Amino acid sequence: MDSGQWTVEKRSSLGSESFGREDANVLETGCLSIIVLGASGDLAKKKTFPALFNLYRQGFLQESEVHIFGYARTKISDDELRNRIRGYLVNDKTASLEHSESLSKFLQLIKYVSGSYDTDEGFQLLDKEISKHEVSKNSVEGSSRRLFYFALPPSVYPSVSRMIKKCCMNKSDLGGWTRIVVEKPFGKDLESAEHLSSQIGELFDEAQIYRIDHYLGKELVQNLLVLRFANRFFLPLWNRDNIDNVQIVFREDFGTEGRGGYFDEYGIIRDIIQNHLLQVLCLVAMEKPVSLKPEHIRDEKVKVLQSVLPIKDEEVVLGQYEGYRDDPTVPDNSNTPTFATVILRIHNERWEGVPFILKAGKALGSRKAEIRVQFKDVPGDIFKCKKQGRNEFVIRLQPSEAMYMKLTVKQPGLEMRTAQSELDLSYRQRYQGVTIPEAYERLILDTIRGDQQHFVRRDELKAAWEIFTPLLHRIDNGKMKPNSYQPGSRGPAEADELLSKAGYVQTHGYIWIPPTL
């Protein structure tokens, strides 16, 4: 057998079984109505409808079963909604005849209903339309599934939930279901989040509520569990004895463009750190779950969150980019951070003394999200590696998904010199021809399948708010002020100083370059 064949055989033998759900292959059938509330908005056109289209194209949404309803106050026709979203469903890669045929068919599955978010009238009309569809698909009583996606500002979640409960529930509990998917930000602090949770909790069971955090749907975030618990390499190293510090970083190279009004009310900690980065931290830091059952995984995430110590002011750097306040929807005296570095400390046996540095910023010099696990120096270093850089395990969430391990090797050649290099698993190169699904696509499919593993449980949300609420209140009260930074920069210089105080050692003269094909 030549080496080419061997590689092919090995590759095809890579496990492809689903995991985490014992019933992964049991697909429910029956009429499925997906209702996008806030269908006229930004999220709906950019993320929700494109994700639904991709699921449809791949056969996860069957024409014989599914119907999609858009609902919002804006008075538009079915065709007007279709035309609004059409442009977001095509791109250069998908502009084929086959694509345009399935696009037309998909758009015909969409119906629009206009109504308010707090009166019976609109929701009764919506219910009538859904029921009409259910009858037309000859759904047997009880087998109809209704999925309500809240692509709406959280201020209307309570009234919309009440209206659904009153007017739009699945008509029988003999096998069908009604589920709601709610977007972040879920509350503004512990008290408001708990209040919102109670309001919705009075109407729906926890099993019906899907609190979406789209970072949990990203390929490399989903890989964390496999990576950590299916590889012997990591088991003995993943602790305070070996790891010096962990960074979880989010950078965007654009500002709050068009969303200044929303953003100013929330700021970068509520927009990114309290949810997306904290969810990633949970998966990096949690103990091995008893099994892959959603509740077992979520139990472990809650335990990590509950072990986080109160945040110290001296372990926080805030920033606001110059020009942020020029946005007419942002107040001239805004104190809202568009950048933050926050150090979290986990008080448990595994992580005592290891800083978890969460960093997020808008209008920076680059766009990327990554996890950077930096190891301690080698004891008794005979090669002077310390001068060159430390071992680092980097998980690049986006763009150019990859994992690489920075390590010291002998520089090839006659001399005995050491150099920094890497073991590199770059997805585009290793998984050629494989399309990585969009986070929303995967998560919406989970909501249809009833898999809550990648959704935030109520106690998890509470624990997350408990960590950040005191700090957020200090910022809201003007007790902490952001430093200004230049758009296109690395953020405030104080953030880099905090990083090195926390123990992070930057490797000079080395840069990882994503391999080209």
Ligand SMILES: NC(=O)C1=CN([C@@H]2O[C@H](COP(=O)(O)OP(=O)(O)OC[C@H]3O[C@@H](n4cnc5c(N)ncnc54)[C@H](OP(=O)(O)O)[C@@H]3O)[C@@H](O)[C@H]2O)C=CC1
């Ligand atoms: N946009 C994004 O990239 C992301 C958004 N999210 C979250 O998704 C949800 C929706 O976001 P997005 O689509 O950007 O929001 P939009 O501001 O676009 O609002 C969505 C729709 O809700 C209705 N709406 C807007 N403001 C109000 C209001 N004050 N009262 C009642 N209805 C209102 C409007 O529809 P109409 O007037 O026709 O009724 C609007 O088209 C939010 O919770 C957001 O935080 C989360 C991640 C990313």
Ligand SMILES: O=C1O[C@H](COP(=O)(O)O)[C@@H](O)[C@H](O)[C@H]1O
């Ligand atoms: O939730 C949000 O996420 C986006 C960034 O998402 P990504 O998948 O492109 O990394 C961010 O721009 C937005 O401010 C925030 O609300």
